[in-house]
Amino acid sequence: MYNLPISISSDMRLRFLQDDEKTVASTEKELPLVIEPVKEKSFAVLKALLKESAQWFNKQLDTYGAILFRGFEVEGAEQFQKALELLNIEVESVYHFGSAHRVRITEKVFTSSEAPPDVIIAPHNELNMVPVRPGVLAFFCQVQPDLYGETPIINTEKLFYDLSPSLQHKIGNFPQQFVRYVPNHLLEMVFEDLSPEEITKLLQEQGFDFNWEEDGSISFECSYIPLFSHPRTSRLCFGLSIVDCLVSREWYRNIGQRYSFKQRLYYNLLPAKLYKNIQQRATTTATVVDGSQKRTSTLNAYFLNKDGQSTNMTEAEAKELGQAEWKNAVIFQWKQGDILVIDNLQVAHSRLNTKLKRKILTAFGNMCNIRDMKPALLTTFSNI
Template identity: 30%
Template sequence: MDTDSNMAEESFFHEVVGLLPQQKSENGVVFPVVLSPNPKIANTVHLTEAIKANKTWLDSLLNRSGAILFRGFPVSSASDFNDVVESSGYEDFGYGVGGSGTRTKVVGRVYTANEAPPDQNIPFHHEMSHAPVYPSKLFFFCEVEPGKGGETCIALSHVIYERMKQKHPKFVEEMEEKGLIYTRVLGEESDPSSPVGRSWKETFMTDNKTIAEERAAKLGMKLEWMEGAVRVIIGPKPGSRYDEVKKHKVWFNNVVGRFEDKLNSDPTKAVMLSDGKPLPADVRDDCSKILDEECVALQWQKGDVLLLDNLAVLHSRRPLTMLPRRVLASFCK
């Protein structure tokens, strides 16, 4: 248990260190923090009650670490997970206009995680970093644990920023000065084979082009209509953001993901500097390598609940080599 937390001895939580092989620790801060039911409590510890009783402490812990994994609690269904999300007291963000991943609402505030085919990798990203408003916190829940593969990988964004600044100082300076522009091409029908396969109708929640343009404009997006599709131009957007709470910059962009949808005939223009200059060829590869070196790969267990600070932590999904796997998600303001 964290001795600095001033938690009462009868606390619902027990902090577990060393459970995850890649778990990191720097200056006494563990990433991610792993909390399990306190073995000193004889009765079943319900996660909803534990969260309500320790809300202030958990907020402080999330602020320090960026990620909390709740493991070993009796959370078995989407409804249970929805109760956990509600118990946090965080306001619902929803997943509406502007999101690129295909998701299905399950119950209450709960959605499926990205429904891209299991054999595909979902690159590291901050949820909706391309939008003017993005969720501040993310919940994930493992309803069905994968047989093999399908890990959710998480990485501290400020670490990635510092390493990229060291590796590519001129690019980072230019990126922060000019900002980034993202280009996507959305079809009229959703493509379930792509991690960013939502159609323009689903993305903007309308089949009316004028309404779609109005909704896109509110998100800082410009639409250029094509035969059977639309080109979406996003930005310029900052490539980094300053975390006011932690007082450091974070790597907040889609340089790695590049929105590689199948309809985009020129993927080199998927992400550019705002003056139209393409990204240096080695930036994406080096960033991917750094992310792989710095990440913690979470092998899901049934009942796991993961809480992330969306500004502090990037996340990704590795390909799944053995079905089934069902991870659900919820988004908070």
């Protein structure tokens, strides 16, 4: 358990989230570290703090996993990007491998998601399905949600050690395999303006197995153990990207009061096998283009057993993981001008359903390669 660090400036106050700022009570009390102004709220004050003490702020990010700058007058994407640059974050201008549509706001700032308001985006570390991913991820609340629209965050080390020894053993010993299919008409969304030759080079550099189809669509896959040691703190990091609707079903169940009676029955009472079949059909529904059917982009995740065969999570494992995610999640209401900076290696994020208006922007940087990380120093399941 950490104590609050000593403030390095009389212009800012350090604290953790108060209970009345959270939508749901949480056992996690020290995520994120909140930094707020004492008197002067202008962006100029925040800019001066970041410029003078970027190294200190990044040390706190390593320690706590997430920092919430709350109460400062941050007005738009340009100031958001500037704040990240003052933290010495190498902000990326391209977003390759994304599985959701985003709108570019500036050269290096995007909308966080264009997913339908009722949909929950399951907990994950950004771009965890590929070897090269952001070390830092950030969000900016430009328009405070009318209702709901939270971005839950989870310390993945605490999540991992909250799982049963048998599930820890499975995650720690059997590689996860990520299999992606992108039809020709969605290549631009996933790879922006890259040519087929440039896509091929990108996949080769990151060690993917891939196959171009005759119609210009592409399939690619990679696998790795999703546990590793944090490069600066040596704490365990659990790369969270379990693509299983039975995991996210637990989230829908926990916020069931936000949905209609019919939807609550669907999430709570439908047999798991039938629920999974319906969800899988819904996510692979054909898209009609010029009278012909083309598959949508798909992402599937499996475990590779000791024989190298692809296996899925069991119903019990998916339920356990979903419940552990919910238990360890910090869920708070966005406020206008909030900047949330996340260590993407040790903290996962999600998105709950929302009622418009809501506009959350995102940016990321400090790219790193999972294959360069040291194995996690595990303290459990050694006797299994």
